[in-house]
Amino acid sequence: xxxxxxxxxxxxxxxxxxxxxxxxxxxxxxxxxxxxxxxxxxxxxxxxxxxxxxxxxxxxxxxxxxxxxxxxxxxxxxxxxxxxxxxxxxxxxxxxxxxxxxxxxxxxxxxxxxxxxxxxxxxxxxxxxxxxxxxxxxxxxxxxxxxxxxxxxxxxxxxxxxxxxxxxxxxxxxxxxxxxxxxxxxxxxxxxxxxxxxxxxxxxxxxxxxxxxxxxxxxxxxxxxxxxxxxxxxxxxxxxxxxxxxxxxxxxxxxxxxxxxxxxxxxxxxxxxxxxxxxxxxxxxxxxxxxxxxxxxxxxxxxxxxxxxxxxxxxxxxxxxxxxxxxxxxxxxxxxxxxx
Amino acid sequence: xxxxxxxxxxxxxxxxxxxxxxxxxxxxxxxxxxxxxxxxxxxxxxxxxxxxxxxxxxxxxxxxxxxxxxxxxxxxxxxxxxxxxxxxxxxxxxxxxxxxxxxxxxxxxxxxxxxxxxxxxxxxxxxxxxxxxxxxxxxxxxxxxxxxxxxxxxxxxxxxxxxxxxxxxxxxxxxxxxxxxxxxxxxxxxxxxxxxxxxxxxxxxxxxxxxxxxxxxxxxxxxxxxxxxxxxxxxxxxxxxxxxxxxxxxxxxxxxxxxxxxxxxxxxxxxxxxxxxxxxxxxxxxxxxxxxxxxxxxxxxxxxxxxxxxxxxxxxxxxxxxxxxxxxxxxxxxxxxxxxxxxxxxxxxxxxxxxx
Numbered sequence: 001x002x003x004x005x006x007x008x009x010x011x012x013x014x015x016x017x018x019x020x021x022x023x024x025x026x027x028x029x030x031x032x033x034x035x036x037x038x039x040x041x042x043x044x045x046x047x048x049x050x051x052x053x054x055x056x057x058x059x060x061x062x063x064x065x066x067x068x069x070x071x072x073x074x075x076x077x078x079x080x081x082x083x084x085x086x087x088x089x090x091x092x093x094x095x096x097x098x099x100x101x102x103x104x105x106x107x108x109x110x111x112x113x114x115x116x117x118x119x120x121x122x123x124x125x126x127x128x129x130x131x132x133x134x135x136x137x138x139x140x141x142x143x144x145x146x147x148x149x150x151x152x153x154x155x156x157x158x159x160x161x162x163x164x165x166x167x168x169x170x171x172x173x174x175x176x177x178x179x180x181x182x183x184x185x186x187x188x189x190x191x192x193x194x195x196x197x198x199x200x201x202x203x204x205x206x207x208x209x210x211x212x213x214x215x216x217x218x219x220x221x222x223x224x225x226x227x228x229x230x231x232x233x234x235x236x237x238x239x240x241x242x243x244x245x246x247x248x249x250x251x252x253x254x255x256x257x258x259x260x261x262x263x264x265x266x267x268x269x270x271x272x273x274x275x276x277x278x279x280x281x282x283x284x285x286x287x288x289x290x291x292x293x294x295x296x297x298x299x300x301x302x303x304x305x306x307x308x309x310x311x312x313x314x315x316x317x318x319x320x321x322x323x324x325x326x327x328x329x330x331x332x333x334x335x336x337x338x339x340x
Numbered sequence: 341x342x343x344x345x346x347x348x349x350x351x352x353x354x355x356x357x358x359x360x361x362x363x364x365x366x367x368x369x370x371x372x373x374x375x376x377x378x379x380x381x382x383x384x385x386x387x388x389x390x391x392x393x394x395x396x397x398x399x400x401x402x403x404x405x406x407x408x409x410x411x412x413x414x415x416x417x418x419x420x421x422x423x424x425x426x427x428x429x430x431x432x433x434x435x436x437x438x439x440x441x442x443x444x445x446x447x448x449x450x451x452x453x454x455x456x457x458x459x460x461x462x463x464x465x466x467x468x469x470x471x472x473x474x475x476x477x478x479x480x481x482x483x484x485x486x487x488x489x490x491x492x493x494x495x496x497x498x499x500x501x502x503x504x505x506x507x508x509x510x511x512x513x514x515x516x517x518x519x520x521x522x523x524x525x526x527x528x529x530x531x532x533x534x535x536x537x538x539x540x541x542x543x544x545x546x547x548x549x550x551x552x553x554x555x556x557x558x559x560x561x562x563x564x565x566x567x568x569x570x571x572x573x574x575x576x577x578x579x580x581x582x583x584x585x586x587x588x589x590x591x592x593x594x595x596x597x598x599x600x601x602x603x604x605x606x607x608x609x610x611x612x613x614x615x616x617x618x619x620x621x622x623x624x625x626x627x628x629x630x631x632x633x634x635x636x637x638x639x640x641x642x643x644x645x646x647x648x649x650x651x652x653x654x655x656x657x658x659x660x661x662x663x664x665x666x667x668x669x670x671x672x673x674x675x676x677x678x679x680x681x682x683x684x685x686x687x688x689x690x691x692x693x694x695x696x
Contacts, residue, residue, distance in 0.1 A: 114348065117536035123345035232536075234556040235341055237591055242556045 002027045002068075003337050006089055006099035008077060008276065011039020012061060012319055013311020013326045014105030019064030020330035026337075029097050031089070032073045033272060037062075039107055043131065045138035047319060048175075048182040049209040054138075057319060072097075076272065080279050087306065101306045101333055104282075104290065105326070106273040108312040111161025111169070111266040119157065119263055120233045126241055127233060127261045129160075130176070133183055143190060143260070147239055151194050151259035154187055155243050156180050157230050158200040162266030171287045173266035174316040177204045180264045181217045188221040197224045197256065199245055207318060228254060233261055267316040280304060289315045300329040308333060341554050346537050353524075353534035357491045358481035362393040363433035365424060367440035368401040370634075373606045376651025377636040378439050381485050384639055388499060389492055393437070396427040404442040404522075408566045415467070418460070421450050422468040426476035436479035437488060441601040444484040445522025448530050451478060482530075484523060486600035486635045490532055490540045493547045501644030504550030506595075507667035512551040513595040516630070517541035518562055518585075518608065520601025541598050544635060548642050550595075557588035563611055564603030582611040586623045586630070593625070596662050597632045608632045613656040616692040627694040629657030641668060648675060660696045672696060 005021050007014045010032035018028045030037070041047075044054040065071075072091075079090040080102070087102045113121035113129050121127045125146035136143055145151055158180050162173040177200070184196045203225070205211040217223040228245040235241055240257050247254045269288040277284055282302055283291040290313050293301040300308050310329040311322045362385070366378050385391040403420045406412035424447075428436055438444045454461035468474055489496070497503075504513040519538040524531025533539025536559070542552050561568070563582035568574045585608070589597075599605040609632040616622050616629070624630045632655065633641075640650045647668065652659045653675045663670050675696070676684045689695040 114345075117349055117534065121345075122348060123342050123537070125342060232559055234558065235554065236556055 003101070004029065004099040005101045005103060005333060006031065006087060006097055007103040007105055008089075008272075009039070009105035009107050009311075009313070010034075010037035010071065010073070011105065011107045011311065012041055012057070012322045013107060013313070013329075014039075014103070015061045015065065016323050016326035017103055017105060017310050017330045018069050019061060019066075020327055021333060022066050022068040023064065024330065024334045025068075026333075027068050027070070029070045029072065029099060031075055031077065031091070031097070032071065033076045035074050037071055037073060040110075041319065043135065043138065045134050046182070046186070048178040049207075049213045051182060051186070061323075077276055077279070080276070082304075082306075085306070100337070101308060103308045103310055103329060103333070104273065104276060104313050105310045106270045106276065106313050108267040108316065109270050111167075111173075111268050113160055113263045113265050115167050116160055116164075116263070118232045119160065119230065119261070120235070120241070121263060124233065124235045124239075124241060124261075126235075126239060126259060127263065130179055130183060130262055130264045133187075133262050137186060137190075143187060143194075145239065145259050149259065150191065153195045153197065153256075153258040153260075155230075155241070155256070155258040155261045156184055156196060156198040156264060157261060158198065158203075158264050159229070160263040160265050161268065163201065169266060169268065169287070171315065172204060174204070174206070175318050176264040176266055178207075178210045178213060180262075181205075181210075181213050181223070183262065183264075184223040185213075185217050185221050188223060195224065196221075197226055197258065199226050199228055199230050199243070201227070201229055207320070226254065267312065270313075273313055280307060282307065285315075287315065289313065300325070300332050349537050350533045350539045353528060353532060353539070355487070355530060355532060356481060357483045357487045358435035358437075359491070360391050360435075361433060362391065362435050362437040362483075362488070363428040363431060363479075364393050364395050364437045364485075365399050365402070365439065365443065366395070367438075367443065367602050368405070370439060370602045373602060374634050374637065374651055375654060376640070376649060377634040380636040380640040380645065380650055381439070381489070383645075384496070384636070384643065385488070388643060389495060394431055394433060396431050398427055399424060402440070402443040402446050404440070404446040405566065405570075407446065408442065409570055415464075417446065418450050418453070418464045419467045419471065421447060422464050422476055423472060423474060425478060426468065426472070426474035428479065429476045430474075434477070434480040436482045437485055438482075439485050441484060441520030441522045442603075444482070445520075445526055447479075447482055448527050451482065452527065454478070484540075484600065486523075486540050487532060489635050489639055490543050493544045496639055496642060497547050497549075500548065500642040502642055502666050502668055504545060504548045504642075504666065506665050508665065512549055513662075513665060514553050514593060515545045515550045516553050516555065516558075516589050516592075516594040516597045517545060518558075518597060518599045518601075518604050520599070520604055521561070521565075523600060541600055541635060544638065545598060548638070553589065553592040553594050555589045555592050557585045560585050560588070562599075562601070562604035563607040564601075569603075569607070578607065579611055579614060582607050583615055586612065586615070589630075590623045594630055595665060596638075596659075597630055598635060598638055599632065600635050605632045605634055609656045613690055613693055616690060620692050622693055624657075624661065627692065628661050629693050631655065631657050631659040631662045633659070633662075641666065644668070646670070648677075656693075658694065658696045
C-alpha cells in the first residue's frame, strides 16, 4: 500500500511538495480552504526580479501534479487526531482524511493596511496596497486615481506592517523591498510621465539580481528613492495626498503631494496556522510563525514526528526559497519512509 | 474621504467612562485662558445631568507643564499626582475626572508606569507617606472632562435649545476639531477614537447637528507644544505651526474650531489676532476670524446659556458671527460688563480682525 501524505495548503509550498511526493510514489491529499488552489501567487501579475509572468510558475508547478494528488478545495481543518503512526484529519465538510505524515503549508496572509491608521488606507480612496496594484496590472488595466485621472506622482511606502514595533511585527517580510522596486519600474513602464517616489528605511536587496533591479530602477527608470519612513498621509480638497516624512539622508523633514499612495504590505502568519498549531501542540515563535525542530539543521521537521513544515508557514520567503524548501521537505519525507 | 473607514477605526477605540460620582480636578491654566469653561462643565453636570461631582480645595497643579518642560523630575511629578489620588480617596470618590488634557495624559502615563513597574508605585507611596502622611487608592476610572461630555452628548442635545445648524441656510455648520496631544497620542487606547482619528469631539459635533472638516494639517500641532512657546526664542515656531493649520483649514471655510486642551484654544485663538496684525490676514468670512471654542463652551451654547456667562467675551477672535449663525441671542451692550453690571473695560480693536 502506498503511503499517504496530507498537505494543508495549496500555495507554491504545498503544491511543490505535493508534486515531488507524487513523483516519488506517494499518495498525496492537498487540503485548501479557498475555492481554488494556487495561493497568493495566482493573484500576482509578474514576479521579481525578472518580471516573468507569475502564471508561468504556477503552470510549471501544476504540471508536475499527477493523478496521485487528490486536491480538495473549500475545506478547513476542524481537528487532528494522532493514532499510532497515522494522522486523522477532521474536515469542515465532516469528512476525514487519514495519512502517514502531515505537512503544514498554510503560508501567510498580507498585513491589514488598515492597522497603519496614519497612512489612511480605507479612509483616503487613493491609498491602495501593493496587492491591489498587482491586481490592476494582472487585469491589464491602467493605473488611475479613484477619480479616473492619470497620476502624475505616485508614492510607494515600504515596510507597511514589517519591522514595525507599533503594530507588533519586528521581523522583515523579505519580499516587499524588491516587490516595491519591481512595481515602481512597472508604473514607469506603463506611465512614463508619472514620477515615482519610494520611501524606505533601508533596501534589503538580499538575493540574486535584486541589487541589479534596484540599480535599473534608478538608472533606467529614474525612480526616486527617499530614505525616510512616512509619518502620515492626509488628503487635499482635490483628493491628492500629502505625505510627510523625514528624509534621513538630508536630515530634513519632507512634505510632498502625490496622486496615489501604494502601501507595500508585509507578510503575517495565516490565522489558520495558529489554529492548527494549537490542535497539534506545535510551538509558535514570537513572530507568530511556526517553530521548526531546529532552525538550522532540521528546518522542515517539527517536535512531533511525522509533522513537517514547508514554505512561509515558518516565516516570510520568496518563491525561489519556497520552492527549494518544499522540495527539501518532500525529500525528507521520502527519505524517512524509504528508510522504513 | 471615506467616512466608513473612519467609523471602522472609531469602533476599535472605545473606553469606559464613568457615569456618575466624579472627583473633578481643575486645570492650573484654563481659568485664565477661558474662564467660563470649567464653571460651565460643573453647571452642566450638576444642573442638566444631575450628577454628583466633587472638588477638593486642597487640589494643586499636577506639575505637568513643568514635567513636559524638563523642569520637574518625573519622581516629583508622580508624588504630586499620588497626592491628588489621596485627596480623591479621602473625599470618598473613585472616578477621577480631569479638566486638563496634559493632566489627563500625565495621570494615564503614571498609572501605566505603575502598572508595568509596581516597584515604582511602592516607592512613590513611601515618598507620599513620608512627605504628607497620606495614603491613596488608584482611581477605578480615569476620564477627561471631554470624555464625560462625549458620553452625555445625546442627553445634552435632547435638552439643548440650539443646534449646529446655520440659522440662515439650514445647513450644518462646518467645524474643525483639534485634539490635545496628550489626550490619546501617547496611549491611543485611552482616547475615544484613538490617536489618528480621535472621535471625542467629532461625536459631539455630529450629535449636535454639525459637520466635521478633515483638512490636510489636521494632525499638526496647534502651536503650543510647550517648548515652542515657553522658550521665548521659539515663539516664531509656535506661530508658524498655528499659521500652517489656518492656511490648511481656510479653504474648507470652517464656521468654528472645537478643542479639548488648555493650550490649543489659547493659541488657535490668540495667534489669529497676531497673524492679522503681522500680515493683515484673517481666516474667517468678511474679515472675521474663525471662532475657537472649548467643548464646555460649545455645550453651553447648545444648552442656551448666556454667551457672556460662558466667558466668550474674553476670546481674541469674536464669536458673534457664530452666535448669529446659530441664532443665539446676545446683548452686545453687556459684553464687557461684569456680574455687578460695571464695565470691565473694552479692549482696543485690532487693526484688521473684525471686532464687536
